[in-house]
Amino acid sequence: MRAEVIHSGTPPQMKLWSSPSRVRLYIGGVGSGKTRAGLISLLKAPGGTRCLVIAPTYPMLRDAIVHEWLHLFKPLIKSHNMSHMETLLINGSSVLWRSAENPDRLRGPNIGLIWIDEGASIRRGKETFDIAQGRLRLSPGRILITSTPKGKSNWLFELSQEEGVDVIHSSSATNPFLPPAFLPSLKASYSSAYYLQEVEGLFVDMESSLFKRHHFLTTSAPPQGLRWVRYWDLAISEKGDYTASLKVAMNSSGTIYIDGGVHMRAGWPEVRRAIIATALSEPGVLVGVEAQGFQLAAFQDLLTVKALASTSMRGVRVDKSKIHRAQPAAARSEAGKLSLVEGSWTKSFLDEVCSFPGGSRHDDWVDALSGAIALLPSTQGAVSLGRGRPIGHRVKSW
Numbered sequence: 156m157r158a159e160v161i162h163s164g165t166p167p168q169m170k171l172w173s174s175p176s177r178v179r180l181y182i183g184g185v186g187s188g189k190t191r192a193g194l195i196s197l198l199k200a201p202g203g204t205r206c207l208v209i210a211p212t213y214p215m216l217r218d219a220i221v222h223e224w225l226h227l228f229k230p231l232i233k234s235h236n237m238s239h240m241e242t243l244l245i246n247g248s249s250v251l252w253r254s255a256e257n258p259d260r261l262r263g264p265n266i267g268l269i270w271i272d273e274g275a276s277i278r279r280g281k282e283t284f285d286i287a288q289g290r291l292r293l294s295p296g297r298i299l300i301t302s303t304p305k306g307k308s309n310w311l312f313e314l315s316q317e318e319g320v321d322v323i324h325s326s327s328a329t330n331p332f333l334p335p336a337f338l339p340s341l342k343a344s345y346s347s348a349y350y351l352q353e354v355e356g357l358f359v360d361m362e363s364s365l366f367k368r369h370h371f372l373t374t375s376a377p378p379q380g381l382r383w384v385r386y387w388d389l390a391i392s393e394k395g396d397y398t399a400s401l402k403v404a405m406n407s408s409g410t411i412y413i414d415g416g417v418h419m420r421a422g423w424p425e426v427r428r429a430i431i432a433t434a435l436s437e438p439g440v441l442v443g444v445e446a447q448g449f450q451l452a453a454f455q456d457l458l459t460v461k462a463l464a465s466t467s468m469r470g471v472r473v474d475k476s477k478i479h480r481a482q483p484a485a486a487r488s489e490a491g492k493l494s495l496v497e498g499s500w501t502k503s504f505l506d507e508v509c510s511f512p513g514g515s516r517h518d519d520w521v522d523a524l525s526g527a528i529a530l531l532p533s534t535q536g537a538v539s540l541g542r543g544r545p546i547g548h549r550v551k552s553w
Contacts, residue, residue, distance in 0.1 A: 167325035168192045171299075172199055176321035180274075180314065181301040183325035183356040185341075186333050189301040192325075193270045194224055196299055198231060202246035204267040205293055211277045213254040216240075220272055221252055255283045262286060267293035275305035284314065304352050306361035315358065327354045346485035349478070361478065365485040366508045372494035373501070377404065377412040385415070386443040386471070386526035387430060388519055389450045391423040398426050399519035400433070401504075402440065403527040410492045411528060416500030418520065423453060430457060434466045443530045445522075446470030471526060478512055480525040487528075
């Protein structure tokens with residue numbers, strides 16, 4: 156292995172590796188070289204150092220960190236025991252690979268260097284850090300945490316404010332190997348605050364609202380000739396959350412029109428009737444329905460309705476956080492590209508979305524908006540399946 160692989164890096168990485176602090180935080184955006192910074196920190200430790208690497212989950216450890224370690228640094232590895240998750244290096248150092256899913260299992264070994272990866276995403280992060288610190292009984296006695304930040308309410312921000320903790324921030328832009336379209340695509344998809352967090356690697360107060368009232372345009376009627384999609388965020392209960400639905404369409408300049416809001420707290424029979432009636436009143440509109448858990452059964456029930464045989468329907472599986480899903484909508488809102496078609500529902504809609512994520516008990520309107528916008532690129536994807544009913548060829552994830 157060439158020496159420059161270990162001794163070269165981005166300016167933030169070089170600053171990290173030269174830091175004399177006992178506790179170092181490398182807070183970076185996506186693709187800013189956090190994993191590489193951590194891996195090379197292991198190699199830079201004095202020969203004979205016993206190291207411990209901690210990741211939020213075992214799959215993250217195995218599929219990302221260990222995989223890259225074995226791929227990039229094989230010439231420096233003497234042996235790797237997959238069963239014990241331990242690596243021996245040719246310089247006499249050893250590396251234990253562990254997950255933070257049960258922090259108590261980190262107790263026991265005496266360690267000289269600890270690297271915690273994606274610390275902000277660890278469910279019991281502060282407890283994991285405290286237990287890990289208790290293991291630093293050998294030389295050089297140092298701990299490194301690499302992570303994308305997760306707001307100012309996260310334990311990692313509190314740690315960053317402590318005296319003696321060296322905090323190095325790294326923007327995604329410091330990585331010269333990212334595809335040219337990568338950062339522009341994120342800037343177009345993220346709100347300004349989320350971009351500062353996810354790309355610039357800065358601690359941002361994400362509890363403040365993503366949406367501002369003055370960012371929304373209003374119109375009494377949308378342009379003619381738009382292709383519409385509608386999304387249903389289901390909450391099949393007469394108590395608790397609401398079922399919410401919105402219809403959206405985008406014009407040639409990228410402005411998204413939002414219309415036809417539905418907001419109801421009801422059991423499935425009433426919600427089912429509302430979905431059917433709305434779909435029949437909007438021929439040609441693609442209908443997306445949340446389809447995971449109990450909502451999947453509801454979506455499958457809708458597929459049996461003969462009256463909807465000519466309606467294009469798509470089941471949508473939700474697998475990302477609410478804040479992440481709301482980013483495309485928030486970004487367009489900031490750019491003045493969301494226009495509300497005036498109706499009786501718009502006040503309720505604005506009251507809720509402009510208090511998201513921290514100021515409202517409900518976020519059903521937000522989920523409906525996020526889901527509807529996520530459907531827009533898929534309006535051409537409906538195909539015929541079973542009894543001639545056009546439905547999505549697969550359950551869409553977002």
